[in-house]
Amino acid sequence: MIDDVMANLSPGLILILGALLVPFLQDTPRRVWTLALPVLAFVHLVLLEQGTHGIFTMFTVELATLRIDPLSEVFGYIFLIAAFLGMLYQLHKSGWMEQVAGLIYAGSAIGAVFAGDLITLFLFWEGTAIASVFLIWAMRTPEAIAAGQRYLVMQISSGVLLLAGAMIHYGQTGSVAFESFDLNTLPGLLILIAFGIKAAFPLLNNWLQDAYPEATVTGTVILSAFTTKLAIYALARGYAGTEILVPIGLVMIVLPTIHAVIENDLRRVLSYSLNIQLGFMVVGIGIGSDLALAGAVAHAICGILYKCVLFMSLGAVLHRTGTAKSSELGGLYRSMPWTAAFCCIGAASISALPLFAGFISKSLIISAAIKDGDMVTWLILIFASAVVIQHSGLKIPFFAFFSRDNGLRPQEAPLNMLLAMGIASVLCVAIGIFPSAFYALLPYDVKYHVYTLEHVVTQMQLLILSAVVFAVTIRTGLYPRQVRSINLDTDWLWRKPGAWVVGGVFRALLASLAGATGKLAGASARLAKSLYHQHGPTGTLARTRPSGSMALWMTVLMVAFLVFSFF
Amino acid sequence: MTVDPDRPPFRADRAPEPAEIPRKAEDEVPTWTDDKKTVDRICYGLYALGALLLLIDPLVHKHGPFEIEHYVGFYGLYGGVVCVLLVLAARVLRRVLMRPEDYYDR
Numbered sequence: 001m002i003d004d005v006m007a008n009l010s011p012g013l014i015l016i017l018g019a020l021l022v023p024f025l026q027d028t029p030r031r032v033w034t035l036a037l038p039v040l041a042f043v044h045l046v047l048l049e050q051g052t053h054g055i056f057t058m059f060t061v062e063l064a065t066l067r068i069d070p071l072s073e074v075f076g077y078i079f080l081i082a083a084f085l086g087m088l089y090q091l092h093k094s095g096w097m098e099q100v101a102g103l104i105y106a107g108s109a110i111g112a113v114f115a116g117d118l119i120t121l122f123l124f125w126e127g128t129a130i131a132s133v134f135l136i137w138a139m140r141t142p143e144a145i146a147a148g149q150r151y152l153v154m155q156i157s158s159g160v161l162l163l164a165g166a167m168i169h170y171g172q173t174g175s176v177a178f179e180s181f182d183l184n185t186l187p188g189l190l191i192l193i194a195f196g197i198k199a200a201f202p203l204l205n206n207w208l209q210d211a212y213p214e215a216t217v218t219g220t221v222i223l224s225a226f227t228t229k230l231a232i233y234a235l236a237r238g239y240a241g242t243e244i245l246v247p248i249g250l251v252m253i254v255l256p257t258i259h260a261v262i263e264n265d266l267r268r269v270l271s272y273s274l275n276i277q278l279g280f281m282v283v284g285i286g287i288g289s290d291l292a293l294a295g296a297v298a299h300a301i302c303g304i305l306y307k308c309v310l311f312m313s314l315g316a317v318l319h320r321t322g323t324a325k326s327s328e329l330g331g332l333y334r335s336m337p338w339t340a341a342f343c344c345i346g347a348a349s350i351s352a353l354p355l356f357a358g359f360i361s362k363s364l365i366i367s368a369a370i371k372d373g374d375m376v377t378w379l380i381l382i383f384a385s386a387v388v389i390q391h392s393g394l395k396i397p398f399f400a401f402f403s404r405d406n407g408l409r410p411q412e413a414p415l416n417m418l419l420a421m422g423i424a425s426v427l428c429v430a431i432g433i434f435p436s437a438f439y440a441l442l443p444y445d446v447k448y449h450v451y452t453l454e455h456v457v458t459q460m461q462l463l464i465l466s467a468v469v470f471a472v473t474i475r476t477g478l479y480p481r482q483v484r485s486i487n488l489d490t491d492w493l494w495r496k497p498g499a500w501v502v503g504g505v506f507r508a509l510l511a512s513l514a515g516a517t518g519k520l521a522g523a524s525a526r527l528a529k530s531l532y533h534q535h536g537p538t539g540t541l542a543r544t545r546p547s548g549s550m551a552l553w554m555t556v557l558m559v560a561f562l563v564f565s566f567f
Numbered sequence: 568m569t570v571d572p573d574r575p576p577f578r579a580d581r582a583p584e585p586a587e588i589p590r591k592a593e594d595e596v597p598t599w600t601d602d603k604k605t606v607d608r609i610c611y612g613l614y615a616l617g618a619l620l621l622l623i624d625p626l627v628h629k630h631g632p633f634e635i636e637h638y639v640g641f642y643g644l645y646g647g648v649v650c651v652l653l654v655l656a657a658r659v660l661r662r663v664l665m666r667p668e669d670y671y672d673r
Contacts, residue, residue, distance in 0.1 A: 318582075320583065375633050410589060411589065457624070462642050462645070465643040484668055486668055
């Protein structure tokens with residue numbers, strides 16, 4: 001009986017159900033429990049057999065709630081590692097709301113990865129949206145609450161589109177199985193847009209840069225791992241080889257670059273560069289060869305790890321200094337050397353420096369693009385490989401930890417934060433040093449030698465010459481100075497003219513409502529007046545008359561009655 | 568009734584007050600990392616590495632199908648040029664995009 005239940009239980013549900021217990025536990029037991037849950041789910045996933053489990057029929061629809069295959073498995077493992085790191089990173093906190101939200105969010109993402117049908121996918125998809133917004137709202141600043149609301153609107157819209165697509169798909173085919181979709185059908189298009197919102201496609205992306213930097217120190221770390229990578233998994237499952245994804249991914253790679261260079265809030269810089277990394281994955285999925293898909297999946301895994309390290313190190317800075325703005329920071333390496341070192345490892349990984357994780361995964365995508373033979377794609381990919389130094393690889397560690405000394409000597413990050421950063425950094429380096437062991441874990445058959453002289457030298461040329469430009473432009477003052485500011489992005493559309501239009505419509509509605517109530521008030525005032533006229537203390541019906549006159553009138557009436565009764 | 572903002576479960580990440588952050592001590596002794604010469608050495612080292620990578624470029628055989636890749640020093644020059652263009656573009660576009668921090672609160 002227990003075996004039966006366990007064999008059909010999604011690892012995601014272990015986190016979600018376990019999270020419900022968290023509020024009832026105190027300090028140490030709670031900390032142990034939040035760390036134990038991802039470990040338990042990990043062991044559970046190891047023990048699960050390949051194949052589709054948890055099948056049951058709801059009305060006439062057959063649901064497959066637990067599909068274990070190489071693709072879902074590898075995402076399940078990395079999500080569980082990220083959940084563990086996220087829980088470790090927030091171990092010092094004494095509240096429980098973020099732990100509950102984080103565990104339910106991670107559990108929903110894992111449940112969605114193992115969903116074999118669109119209905120299960122939809123439920124967990126919305127679960128990630130609703131749970132994750134609490135990680136933003138937990139910051140409790142007016143900015144965070146407003147950004148969280150905008151975030152929620154986008155995330156829920158994605159779920160609604162997914163559900164609409166699923167229902168039309170069911171109507172057309174009689175199946176809700178989550179397999180690959182045809183873009184030339186209506187459900188195929190709706191579901192692509194649903195996935196595209198979470199994958200931060202161009203023009204659908206702004207919730208990411210808007211909301212992630214407003215979340216709590218620990219919340220942003222957890223947020224960076226799941227929503228977007230879940231979308232990458234869903235795209236790899238549903239739209240592998242869909243050609244339109246290549247240009248979409250290329251736009252994602254190019255557009256956020258300028259913003260990442262000029263943005264002052266370093267957590268927002270990371271959100272822009274996260275968007276660029278997603279572009280690489282989307283290009284890989286669009287190319288669709290085994291090598292390209294392996295690259296997309298590998299880049300998602302490495303991306304989770306190095307983005308975690310980077311967001312964690314900036315989170316530690318924010319935790320200790322109260323700001324993550326590059327205009328306010330600098331010189332922190334003196335008092336936070338470990339955090340600075342881990343940040344550098346994360347930065348080396350995102351820059352795809354040989355011996356670090358990003359190099360192992362990005363090379364697959366670039367090689368696949370070269371094999372595909374489109375020169376523009378290749379030129380844009382190596383453009384991004386070079387400029388990553390300008391907006392992340394050197395910008396983040398330089399302005400946070402080196403740069404000019406701002407005189408602050410904050411304490412080193414708490415031990416649990418350092419441990420979380422350390423584990424993620426070790427994984428980044430391990431992947432960089434043992435690429436073939438890492439490739440063997442991927443769900444595609446890859447025979448690829450990443451450490452050839454050609455790869456290493458050409459990559460180093462891109463990076464070092466880019467670093468030279470960074471050094472020269474910083475020293476000559478050509479690099480955009482970091483000043484307290486914000487930069488306009490597409491969210492301007494709905495935060496200024498959009499708000500103005502909606503606000504105008506709302507005001508007009510209020511005004512016409514006021515007009516209507518004015519008329520109503522006039523009518524009711526007239527009614528009250530006439531009622532008062534009839535029934536008021538001086539009204540017609542309230543006049544007092546002498547009882548004698550009443551007796552007289554009664555006599556008149558009775559006489560009249562008597563007279564009439566004779567006839 | 569007053570609400571204690573630090574009461575679980577809603578304990579927020581309280582940002583430290585500026586006064587709470589330890590600052591540089593008056594008598595802090597500068598180390599070699601504070602020396603401007605160290606920074607200069609790192610930069611010159613970087614320039615030298617860049618030059619070296621460009622110099623050994625002809626020795627590395629490239630297999631790519633695109634002709635442009637086979638020009639000597641293509642990767643380094645391409646990387647350098649796009650970065651310069653990016654920085655210049657960023658300087659120009661920032662004038663259009665930059666706003667004060669309270670822009671959306673007005």
